[in-house]
Amino acid sequence: MPHPASPRRLAPLGALLLVALAGCAAPASPAGDMPTDPSPDTHGEIAGAAELAEPAVGLTSIDGEGHVSHLDLLEETTADLGAVRAPLTMHSDGRYLFAADESGVSVVDSGVWTWDHVDHFHxxxxxxxxxxxxxxxxIATVATSNSSTTGGTGLFFPGSGEAVLLDTEALSTGEIVETFRLQTVPGAGLVVPAGSFAAVAAGGEVTLHATDGTAVGEAAACTDPAGTITTRVGAVIGCQDSALLITVADEQPVVERIPYPVGATAPRATAFANREGRPTVAAVAEGVGVWMLDTRERSWTLLPTAEPVVQVTAVDDKDANLLALTADGRMLVLDGGTGALRAASAPLVSASLAQGQPVSLIADQQRAYLSGSAEGRMWELDFADGARIAREFTPERTPLFVAETGR
Incomplete structure (x- = not known):
């Protein structure tokens, strides 16, 4: 991906450039890390899709009225994708966007994705x-896996306590298919895909289900479920006293409990974020610092920070970079092993945070992307080069929620 050294502004709306180049990427995943999702030998291909030589990385955004736009980061062109419900929250798996309000979820297919084939990508x-x-x-909580063409996508509706699993393969062909809709207890809850199974967290426990909703295995206790993410190791569910890690072994789901360190008094993790697929994830320990959860080692580490942070994401690269957002809108680059400060940006999204507006902080292997609706801008930052602003975009429609897609 080209990364100009000086900030650039986004051109007016233009047509997306469609290319059709075939190829595979060089190995990028450590040996021994296996995808959680079923991996039929399709390489993620679906009918009508063009295979590319490099990822078609973009920023897909939804404004406050529900208008969806896609910025192609290679061509710096923008396309209008249509409109959905005015979102109160948004979740993305790197291909699909799930925009939620009080009465449902709208699903957007950005049309760009990467297939993780363990030792290379398509x-x-x-x-x-x-x-x-x-x-x-x-307002539904949404949980996705690392595959946009196989497995499931989970939705939990807290008002009714309905737990829904969507068929992700059907999404990839343009259909919305519910493989189950189960009635549970209204309130906080999650539906988390794990391979060819799904975990439902509600009513103080986590139950395991086949894709048709049939219960399998034994339930596990989970008080106040909040926060979920899928890593290369497995699917994580945050509970009051621990995290549950769900993997699949011998074609059966396995639940492991990862308790917080003995004597820990820092607030629990309630939201996890990382560079997609990596084994280590980060979460805010409110007022104290950052929780790091290593799903490969099944361990927590608390990193105190010099000032409170409001959002974090683990790059989990060879330099253990950790990105954090301060209350005054600065992006910090921290050492993910010690919490030491490496670099900081200027206060870019201070107005959005002061007004309680959503702010998106996203990390990939090379860049971070930060957006603020009050500022009406999106920034690409080089976290490995002193948090330098590599590009700046001023989209025609002000983004409320932003996702990096295609990676």
Whole structure:
């Protein structure tokens, strides 16, 4: 990906450039780390998609009225993808965007994705489109896997306590198919895909289910479920006293409990973030610092910070970079092993944070992307080069929520 050294502003809306180049990427994953999701030998290909020589990386955003835009970071062109419900929250797996309000979830297919084949990757582009809606009561929590063409996507509606699993393969062909919709207890909850199974966290426990909703295995206790993420090792569910790690062994789901360190008094983790697929994830320890959860080692580490942070994400690269956002809108680059400060940006999103507006902080292997709706801008930052602003974009439609897609 080209990365100009000086800030550049986004051109007016233009057409997306569609390319069709075939190829594989060089190995990028350590041996022994296996995808959580089923991996049929399709390399992530679907009918009508073009395989590319490099990832078609973009920033797909939704504004406060539900208008969806896609910025192609290679061509610096923007396309209007249509409109969805005005979102109160948004979740993305790197291909799909799930925009939620009090009565349901709208699903957007950005049309760009990467297939992780363990020792190399395949990159695709297909038609971007609005797929439709899933109705439900209350602002849904959404949980995705690391595959955009296999497995499932989980939605939990807190108002009704309905737990829904969508067929992700069907999403990849333009259909919304519910493989189950189970009635549980209203309130906080999660539906978390794990290989060809799904875990449902509600009512103080986590139950395991086949894709048709049939219960399998034994339930595990989980008070106040909050926060989930899928790493290369397995699927994580945050509980009051621990994290649950769900893996698949011998074609059966396995649940392991990772308790917080003995004597820990820092606030629990309630949201996890990292560079997609990596084994280590980060979470805010409110008012104290950052929790690091290593799913490969099954261990927590608390990193105190010199000032409170409001959002974090683990790059989990060879330099153990950790990105954090301060209350005054600066992006910090921290040492993920010690918490030491390496670099800091200027206060870029201070107005959004002061007004309680959503702020998106995203990390990939080379860059970070930061957006603020009050500022009406998106920034690409080089975290390995002193948090330098590599590019600056001023989109025609002010983004409320932003996702990096195609990576």
């Amino acid at each position: 990159y695709y582009r297909a038609e971007a489109r609005i797929l439709g809606d899933v109705e439900g009561e209350g």
